[in-house]
Amino acid sequence: MPIPAKWRRNAAGVTAVALAGYIAVAVTVQGGRIVEAVAGIGLPVLLAVLTLSLFNYGLRFWRWQLYLGWRNFEIPALRSLVVYLSGFALTVSPGKAGEAVRCLYLSDEGVPYKASVALLFVERLMDLFAIVVLSAFLLTIRADLAWAIACATALLLVALAVIVWKETPAFLVMLGTRLGGRVGGLLEWIAEMLGHSRRLLAWKRLAGILLLSVVAWGVEGYGVWLLASALGHDIGLGVSLGIYGLAILAGAAAIFLPAGLGGTEAAMTALLAAAGLPVAEAIAVTLVCRLATLWFAVMIGVGALATAELMFAPGRKLITLKSDGATYE
Template identity: 40%
Template sequence: MSFDARRFLSKWGTYALFAVFAAWCLHAFQHDLAQIDLSTLQHAGPTIAVVGGLSLFNYFLRVVRWRIYLAKLGHRLPWGFTALTFMSGFAFTLSPGKLGEMVRARYYLPRGISASSLTGAFFVERLLDLLAMIILASVVLAELQAYRYFFWVAVALVGGLLVMLAVVPWQRVRVPVGQGAINMLAHARQFLAPGVLVSGLLIGLVAWLAEAVGLKLLADLDPTVSIQLGSAIGIYALAIIVGALSFLPGGLGSTEAVMTALLVAHGMSVPQAILTTLICRLLTLWLAVVIGWLCVWRLRHHATGLPV
């Protein structure tokens, strides 16, 4: 098989899998989807706009954090360039573990920023996002008995990785294979400095809390149920944790299933829980993907690191 054929299959095969998955979901839930009452959306425009704004606020705060990490690496880049390059990674959010987001490295390499330092920053960023979700989910852990296993797995994973990063002298580790990963971990260690670590975590907490509040606002569109703010935060955080641990592209399927199940457990009907989940994911996951591709298009002439 030629290189071009492999690249074509790699690119479009992924989209084909998403299409098949979407078709399966439509078939599996067609009975519940038929019962969705869209009348709740008649006056939902302002709420949807606010929830979308909260997602944009999330993206803005994460750009701020990324700029702090780049400054830690000794590079103070223009705001516009930093924002565009960071958000361009959202185009590849639907990659396992969001690893596809690291394609943004192509814009930084011409500016003298090494791939290992970028992957180190990305690794810590992902780790702190998961830690932020753990903290948010812990607020209502008592209500989430059925999903405690995922919570504690995430705690063990994040705790173990942080200890490993802090204790192992990565600069002195030499291995025959996988030296690139060792270099990445060595660079990641510098982001564990107290000031950078705390600021990164606090920014992550506020950013993800904003999207969790968005779920609460969407749940309030259903007049038949009242979900407390703390419960909405826990539902959103735990759904994202399960999605991250599933290593499915963007947590597709797992995140939606958990979010819907938890909304139902808090009194929402299955059709309305599906609707709330779909809108939430449209305004968080898919909005980010659309913005990411717009940024990729905007940066199409700037892979050489020219100013934006």
């Protein structure tokens, strides 16, 4: 499903303005010292951090392919990669809701919205679990943060229990039938979406997927350690992982902020400063980290979105179903 040209231009414009504003605000805080600190990081370290980001994207794409395979959708790897990366173009949307653009490219090719939305939902849930695990590393030096990590863990476990409980969809359908109207229809839609999600959250698969997710996000946390070390501050790998995880978690809590902009940066800068970095260097590490993770992904996503518009013309089939007799409606 090609995206209207006006919509694409608006999305690109919002992304460009957000990036320009982000850099402008960051640099004007302590301009000269931040530029000096960024220069001190050096090109080799920057390239290493970008490589780690690519590794993160690769692992998450592998997870995406596993999910599609478990639902018996066969998608040529290259096309699936383009669809997956296209979602990154709209990461700078509240709650990353714009990543649902992937569903548009799949809907006309046989993947129902409920199935593709369920895939995105489960992917985000596993990302949150991984981030909470990384945040726990910070407890080695900040035991006072245990309450925040415990609350996040409890909420995620409750959400997981609700999703995997086999009676949840039936309960929502019953409630929707009683309420009727738009609310009832929405509840029934959610019930069916959760039914699709349950198939992706089988207990025998959870451990492996969670490990993959932790490694994927952990390599970006390792990038924080590289950046701090390049400026002469060895804060420890575990602390770096915890700082990255808690900063991303803070951004995720600010769900109405595009990609957690502001919340993530403030938390990461404060935590780095608490770990011993001067404020200017803490801002520099945060700025480079976010440019090499968030904004690098956005740039890749913009290219993938343009490619998707060219590759997936109307009428061309993107997927096939495995020959197991399964149907999807």
